[in-house]
Amino acid sequence: DLTLKYNRARQGAITQELTEIIAGASAIS
Numbered sequence: 001d002l003t004l005k006y007n008r009a010r011q012g013a014i015t016q017e018l019t020e021i022i023a024g025a026s027a028i029s
Helices: 004-029
Strands: none
Touching: none
16 A cells, blocks of 8 residues: 555654654753
8 A cells, every 4th residue: 555655654754853853852961
């Protein structure tokens, strides 16, 4: 299913962005 693949890819991108933001926040504080 194309929609499922798209949603999974989008979810992965969001997760990666959040991880980077959290890592950056940890490095600052």
